[in-house]
Amino acid sequence: MSRRTRREASAGAPASPCTVTVCRGCCCGTEAKHPGVDHLGQFSRLKEGVGDAGRVRAVPCLDVCAHSNVVVVNPSSEGRRAGGRPVWLGWVVQEDMVEEIVDWVRAGGPGVAEPPGTLDLQEFAVSRRVRESLDSGS
Template sequence: MARRPRKETAAPTAPVTVTVCRGCCCGVAAKHPDVDHPGQLERLRAGVGTAGRVRAVPCLDACDHSNVVVVSPSAEGRKAGGRPVWLGWVLADDMLDEIADWVQAGGPGVAEPPGTLDLQQFAVSRRVGQGLPN
């Protein structure tokens, strides 16, 4: 029996992913009572739109930097050398807007982050970095 030739399909492309910590310290009124945590998530989702995806996770184990957001590169960004960028103390609307603008521009590996986000970046241990959920 002859095999049918395989149909050529384009490999799916992974979008820029914005992971928002909503664990014990991030996203809770007890630590940041003046922040509208659900509103932050909605603002990010609206700003990112179809350029990427935004997801909330229970804890990223970087509590000293709360509120933590990780911007992970798209497949294209990874090919260009982009790596996840960890941002801490994301508490103000202008920070959320800058993250959304960066995602709209292509994110890590494709576009440079807005200069003010440099102040928010921090490094995590390999253990924490490898624990980032997919």
């Protein structure tokens, strides 16, 4: 399907919010890799903070363990129409990072709002293979 065809198809589709995907695989979200980090608490704060502004989900492994803890912020349908693309964030272990993700999603997320604070310093690029595995419902 071409980009134009996708755009036309999504024009009549109901709006979808930002989706925040939190890796909770072999390295991310583990006490062994990040002792002292309240992983369950972080996930709960993301879900509660994002609320109705988006969707938060956990997945087993995103296959980018060198960047643990990994969070991917996918744009809303509005953000995609504005050119927003998924943003991969690594080393999300501090509470202020969680709060910045919440603030960003509540402001509209990728394509709609700039990432707050120093969140852009956590961004990293992934291979096409890894991106596609997330798109396919990894």
